[in-house]
Amino acid sequence: MATVEFRNLVKRYGTIEIVHGIDLAIADGEFIVLVGPSGCGKSTTLRMLAGLEDISAGEILIGARNVNEVAPRDRDIAMVFQDYALYPHLSVYDNMAFSLLYRKIPRKQIDARVREAAEILGLTPYLSRRPRQLSGGQRQRVAMGRAIVRKPQVFLFDEPLSNLDAKLRGSMRVEMKKLHQRLGVTTVFVTHDQIEAMTLADRVVVMNGGHIEQIGSPDEVYHAPATLFVAGFIGAPTMNFLPARLVGSDTLQLDGGETVRRRGAGGAGNNVVFGIRPEDVDIASGALSAGWVDLPATVEVVEPLGSDTLVFTNVFGTSMTARLRPDHRPAPGSQVRLRVNADRAHIFDATTGKTILNAVTSFNN
Secondary structure, eight states, rough: OOOOEEEEEEEETTTTEEEEEEEEOOOOOEEEEEEOOOTTTTTHHHHHHHHHHHOEEEEEEEEEEEEESSSGGOOOOEOOOOOOOOOOSSOOOHHHHHHHTTTTTHHHHHHHHHHHHHHHHTTTGGGOOGGGOOOOHHHHHHHHHHTTTTOSSSEEEESSSSSOOHHHHHHHHHHHHHHHHHHHEEEEEEEOOOHHHHOOOOOEEEOOOOEEEEEEEEEHHHHOOBBHHHHHHSSSOOOOEEEEESSSEEEETTTSSSSSTTTTOOTTTEEEEEEEOGGEEOOSSSOOOOOOOOOEEEEEEEEEOOSEEEEEETTTTTTEEEEEEETOOOOOEEEEEEEGGGGGEEEEETTTTTTHHHHHHGGGO
């Protein structure tokens, strides 16, 4: 196992800069997830770490060693790809053993490593099968087993679950978490799926446009997003955003004219964005308490999910989602009032996108 460090890491293709001088320190044994939309630079960053892409500027260190000029095979890393990349004519056993044979590891040691990895991954009954005789999830486990047998210092995963159906993705997330808890190997995992990021990571690295927007635990990036982008990217459904303006030291006026007090929001005259998570939105009932606001809404779509109900509405011409109790299902087209607590709101600078205030929660206290 080893630490990994990026120092002012840059990647250019010609005159176009894709990764803009990122810095990141990964602890020994840590599970880090790079997450962001397509084109944000996460896979390029992983490929530079693997040695599959040249570095335009900056440094990559694995342990205490600068690996900028080190060949991929000599970096003591193992990478699992999205497409499995298994040899179709070889058995599961031989696929897992192949890299060790190439490195001229003794046969007895190879057999012990392959059978140990197969036991960890539940592949022992399938060692004599060919890849075409396996399910997608089993093939991905073979790809993971091929990485495990090498006993690398660092595991690299490039969207390894993208080709699996939703149920398999869920079960494979659990298997990967158990695997990391068992092996404790430093792991860098790339995905565009924020659910994978939140469930797998010790720390999440949210990337956007070749920059790192925020680094933090899953709790930190969810409850205390550093920017408007992070707030909108992390969370399913996404955070609701309403344009607003500060009309007093602690008073916001929403587009529809409703005003709400929020301590510490800033000075008057600034354009801001009022953000609220769907789970912090409810249908209004009873008297309105101080610090709360009711918003007129038109119900557009209702999605019953069993455990809860998602209600998609229109507020002042802006989409707003509420996560309600499973038995609470207003009719599409009906007029309702949505109730939110200002202390549960996040306030962002409309110009810079930076967070001014995060929601008041026990997490922040």
